[in-house]
Amino acid sequence: MRLHKDAKVDLISHVPLFAGCSKKELRAIASLADEIDLPEGKVLIKEGERGREFFVLLDGRVDVRRKGSSIDTMQSGDFFGEVALVSDAPRNATITALTPLRVLVIIDRDFKRLLGDTPEIQRKVLIALADRLAPEAV
Numbered sequence: 369m370r371l372h373k374d375a376k377v378d379l380i381s382h383v384p385l386f387a388g389c390s391k392k393e394l395r396a397i398a399s400l401a402d403e404i405d406l407p408e409g410k411v412l413i414k415e416g417e418r419g420r421e422f423f424v425l426l427d428g429r430v431d432v433r434r435k436g437s438s439i440d441t442m443q444s445g446d447f448f449g450e451v452a453l454v455s456d457a458p459r460n461a462t463i464t465a466l467t468p469l470r471v472l473v474i475i476d477r478d479f480k481r482l483l484g485d486t487p488e489i490q491r492k493v494l495i496a497l498a499d500r501l502a503p504e505a506v
Contacts, residue, residue: 425445430448
């Protein structure tokens with residue numbers, strides 16, 4: 369069963385990078401998201417490589433590894449790769465499907481086009497990214 373557009377908006381709204389966005393802006397972001405199925409064993413993200421996409425897990429579980437060691441397991445509702453939408457920084461972990469997956473995926477090219485066309489979303493995303501990367505105030 370495929371997600372209704374309001375369900376995509378709801379899932380996207382939980383991503384800290386989009387925390388400052390209005391419902392209308394969240395709908396614009398969610399409209400970029402494709403819903404796809406992936407097989408067990410599929411590597412979604414590889415540590416050290418440049419990121420090109422952001423994922424929201426709809427169904428299934430993934431293993432998160434850093435330097436070959438498992439550091440986390442993510443499941444439905446979790447998300448990863450959002451920094452790749454605005455940065456060329458290399459991935460800091462490898463993420464592999466432990467089960468068959470259903471995911472929402474947004475690719476950086478589409479997202480960057482949206483940011484270029486919508487300065488208000490761009491501003492909010494950059495503020496959220498700066499807040500996330502800034503050290504906590506003492």
